[in-house]
Amino acid sequence: MGNEIKLFCIPFSGGSAEVYRKWSKSLENNIQLLPVELPGRGKRIFEPLLDDIDTIVEDITTTIASNVASNDDYAIYGHSLGSLLTFETYYKLIEKGVHKPQHIFFSGRNAPQNRYNRTLIHRLPDEQFLHAVMSYGGNTHEIIENKELLDLFLPILRADFKISETYCHQEKKDKIACDITIINGRNDHSANRYDMSEWSYYAGGAATFHTVDGGHFFITENYGPVVDIIKQTLTISDGIIESP
Numbered sequence: 150m151g152n153e154i155k156l157f158c159i160p161f162s163g164g165s166a167e168v169y170r171k172w173s174k175s176l177e178n179n180i181q182l183l184p185v186e187l188p189g190r191g192k193r194i195f196e197p198l199l200d201d202i203d204t205i206v207e208d209i210t211t212t213i214a215s216n217v218a219s220n221d222d223y224a225i226y227g228h229s230l231g232s233l234l235t236f237e238t239y240y241k242l243i244e245k246g247v248h249k250p251q252h253i254f255f256s257g258r259n260a261p262q263n264r265y266n267r268t269l270i271h272r273l274p275d276e277q278f279l280h281a282v283m284s285y286g287g288n289t290h291e292i293i294e295n296k297e298l299l300d301l302f303l304p305i306l307r308a309d310f311k312i313s314e315t316y317c318h319q320e321k322k323d324k325i326a327c328d329i330t331i332i333n334g335r336n337d338h339s340a341n342r343y344d345m346s347e348w349s350y351y352a353g354g355a356a357t358f359h360t361v362d363g364g365h366f367f368i369t370e371n372y373g374p375v376v377d378i379i380k381q382t383l384t385i386s387d388g389i390i391e392s393p
Contacts, residue, residue: 255329
């Protein structure tokens with residue numbers, strides 16, 4: 150085993166840190182799983198929800214920076230909205246003088262500079278909003294059928310969709326200084342409309358692309374292949390095994 154590496158995982162719209170917990174049993178012992186909890190959900194449920202990207206990126210940056218010592222290796226994984234938050238958090242970490250991550254994983258989302266097909270789902274009335282959210286799959290049906298869950302999750306989903314839909318990409322002057330991996334679901338209709346190779350635009354190192362079986366929520370429905378990709382990638386980047 151090589152040096153320990155911390156893996157920070159940022160959830161998707163409406164998700165909490167818990168969505169990543171089940172990965173821990175499948176990861177190598179030297180990969181320390183650190184799911185990032187966002188305000189207003191999970192163990193931070195009593196904190197105010199944030200619905201603008203600058204404030205939430207600041208929050209994530211503080212969480213990661215406070216858990217990374219100067220000699221720590223770390224990586225970041227973000228899914229869907231989490232990919233966008235991961236992208237912006239990387240630049241905020243560098244801005245604050247935190248050393249670069251070993252690797253970044255972006256999954257289930259088009260590249261941040263892609264402005265096509267902008268939606269405004271977060272502005273829809275409740276019923277139409279939930280219908281639009283359901284098209285992404287996941288456990289939205291269970292939430293809709295449970296009034297208490299619905300009352301809890303509706304504001305979270307709205308806040309997260311607002312962050313995503315009102316995001317205004319600002320061109321970065323530097324590329325991402327570590328290798329990146331982009332993972333997409335074979336049946337993810339929300340991401341397959343886009344050219345995922347556009348992520349290469351910000352790659353300062355290697356950009357590797359993977360497609361796994363599953364829809365938009367492949368990280369929960371079919372996380373085995375995802376964990377395998379993470380293990381292989383972090384093992385290679387740590388120098389434990391040589392890439393062929």
